[in-house]
Amino acid sequence: DTGVSQDPRHKITKRGQNVTFRCDPISEHNRLYWYRQTLGQGPEFLTYFQNEAQLEKSRLLSDRFSAERPKGSFSTLEIQRTEQGDSAMYLCASSPGRAGTDTQYFGPGTRLTVL
Amino acid sequence: QKEVEQDPGPLSVPEGAIVSLNCTYSNSAFQYFMWYRQYSRKGPELLMYTYSSGNKEDGRFTAQVDKSSKYISLFIRDSQPSDSATYLCAMSAWQAGTALIFGKGTTLSVSS
Numbered sequence: 001d002t003g004v005s006q007d008p009r010h011k012i013t014k015r016g017q018n019v020t021f022r023c024d025p026i027s028e029h030n031r032l033y034w035y036r037q038t039l040g041q042g043p044e045f046l047t048y049f050q051n052e053a054q055l056e057k058s059r060l061l062s063d064r065f066s067a068e069r070p071k072g073s074f075s076t077l078e079i080q081r082t083e084q085g086d087s088a089m090y091l092c093a094s095s096p097g098r099a100g101t102d103t104q105y106f107g108p109g110t111r112l113t114v115l
Numbered sequence: 116q117k118e119v120e121q122d123p124g125p126l127s128v129p130e131g132a133i134v135s136l137n138c139t140y141s142n143s144a145f146q147y148f149m150w151y152r153q154y155s156r157k158g159p160e161l162l163m164y165t166y167s168s169g170n171k172e173d174g175r176f177t178a179q180v181d182k183s184s185k186y187i188s189l190f191i192r193d194s195q196p197s198d199s200a201t202y203l204c205a206m207s208a209w210q211a212g213t214a215l216i217f218g219k220g221t222t223l224s225v226s227s
Contacts, residue, residue, distance in 0.1 A: 004158070033214070040123065042203050042217025043159065056214065091158055103149065104215060106158040 002027070004107030006092050012113045013082055020078045021110045023092030030097030032075050033104060034067055036060065037089040043106075049075060050097065082114045118142050121204055121218025130227045134191040138204035138218045141185065145206040145216075148180050150189045153201045153220065162202075163189065194225045 005024045013019050025032050030051055035043035046065070048056045051072035061067075064082075069075040079086055089111050093104040121138045128134055136150075146167055151159035163178040165171045165187075171178045177190040187206075191198055201220040207213045 006158075035215075040219065042119075042121075042205070042219050043215070044217070045214030048214065058214070103161055103164050105161060106151070108158045109156075111156070 004092055004094050004105055006090075006107040006110050008110055009108060010111045010113075012115065014115050015082060015084060017082055018078065018080045019082060019112065020076055021090055021092075021112075023075045023077070023094075023107060025074070025092070025094030026096075026105060028096070029094035029105075030072075031095040031102070031104075032069055033093040033095075034075070034077050035091040035093065035106075037091055037109070038087075043091050046077075079112075082112075084114050087112055087114045118216050119204065119206060119218045121221055123219050123221060125222040125224060127224045127226065128194055130194060130196060130225055132194050132225070134194050134198070134223060134225075136189040136191075136202050136204075136221050136223070138187050138206075139185055140187075140206060140216075142206075142208065142216075143182075143185070144208040147207045147209070148178070148187050149205040149215070150176075150178055151203040151205060151217075153203055155200075159203055191223075194223075196225050196227045199224050 007022045032049045034046040037043040049069040064080045089109040091109045093106045095104045148165045150163040153159045168182045175192045179188045203220040204218040205215040
């Protein structure tokens with residue numbers, strides 16, 4: 001396994017701009033998760049996919065946030081009309097989706113700074 | 116009260132010390148308990164995974180779960196400077212396909 005990869009690693013944007021992040025999960029992992037982590041806090045769940053279906057969304061995922069996993073492989077997270085409060089580390093995780101231990105493996109994250 | 120409470124530290128110990136990290140939780144439905152290690156500006160790395168109560172050992176790391184007290188611990192023996200990181204506890208009620216609930220993380224510094 002090559003691990004979960006995320007792109008870009010860093011993004012600086014101005015308030016009001018749209019941004020899009022990409023996550024490539026571990027090969028053949030069926031489940032994919034997005035989390036957000038702010039300084040001094042643990043990751044907070046945003047949304048989850050089983051293959052291409054988005055099965056769960058947190059109340060943290062406002063209307064300005066949208067996530068897709070069109071072919072059940074990579075996923076994108078888009079934030080529209082960014083606000084300074086969106087500045088955070090956005091983490092992607094994947095899990096195999098098999099019976100037994102189904103642990104989540106995290107990527108390196110995308111650090112977003114909104115000016 | 117947050118679902119998962121974790122003292123953020125910082126915790127500073129000399130090399131070779133035994134480190135004890137802890138979390139408490141309020142949701143009795145939690146059954147799956149994990150410890151992740153996170154280096155500065157990196158993603159969390161899974162260290163230990165435990166189901167229900169009991170102990171699990173892996174090298175220098177031991178994870179303990181006491182469901183009756185809603186309390187979990189991670190022990191690190193013979194701590195090394197490379198163990199300096201933030202340690203996050205995480206838990207969930209279901210085995211798969213569910214959000215992990217994290218503590219804030221405890222920052223550990225091991226000095227040589």
